[in-house]
Amino acid sequence: MTNTGPRARGRATAGVWPLIHTERAALAKDLIGLTEPRWGTPSLCTGLTVRDVLAHLTAGASLTPARWLAGVIRCRFDFDKQVTMRLAEQLGADGAETLERFRRAVKSTTKPPLPAIAMLGEVIVHGEDIRRPLGLRREHPITVLTSLAGYYQGADLVVMAKGRIGGLRLEATDGPFAVGSGPLVSGTTLALIMAMTGRATYLDELRGDGVAILRRRVPAPE
Template structure:
């Protein structure tokens, strides 16, 4: 009997999240496409182009871009984003639709790609007032990954020394001052989105507030010191 392939299951979750996001954005106005997202400095449209870039970027192309940008990772992200924008919002959305079922990834774990899709999807939806009920199983898998990894965001360092408890699912991890809330709110907080802190409870929320805005070096140093 063949064992279930967890990677295949995660890709199915990613594809479902992409399809749901494309459907949510189908009727946006030009003004809505220009709305600032929760991803600092990027509009809704630019974040969607960034998602398309990530779904089309394999490790070889990623490394080639890094070298081309002289190891300036922010410059590489901006370059790849610009490649996927198109001339109009309709072209940006159509480009995203073309990669809905892609399994290409730039050398990161598949669960990290699930995180990119969910977190950036919320970066887009929240400012537009759109709500999605993500499957708790997908959110729980992502929360567990973020709590134990700093790739691609410094989520583990951000919540080091805190006890995280989901109010709507099985996720619970860590030790220290408690932070409780929905699994989505915990995921977004781990990804560095302070907009979701007001949805959380517990003594550890103040710690998250203090850590928000700290740079990578400061977060890593903080985690090592505890």
């Protein structure tokens, strides 16, 4: 029988934090020396620049459950307003200051009331929201991406991935991830993750009869 008690969950959580720290450090390194005009590049998150998204990641690494709840109450349970408010708190005067604030949070284990794997998803997915428009690339470890894809395929709260891929068969071409039944959607594990989390830009990297269905469920960028 698999041990899924508190101790086992605690060990699993502890194992995720080094991965989060590695991904944060890699993103910070990629952004060193970015010129101020490039900090204003639109990210894959509608309405946000790459600098805004980095500030959002810093906010997530700085927000305790108590502060998160206080913000939710302050924003009258408008979660989008809370996100905007916390982002603004971490937005430096310019790109360099915003990056420095993020670098100071690289080793943080502070988080809102989310599982640690969700925080790993935040830094990988938002990291790609930043890198892709800037023409930057990172080779994420396939074992990490496979675990994250497994998390997202069952997630339907903050990220509505489970409903988005319902009735489809997803298969990675570069790793063991596979899930579901129905029309096929195949591609790299990263492209599948980004499509599951609503990034239409990655749909062109996918193949199979299910892509047309998934395209209808993933809004095109405005």
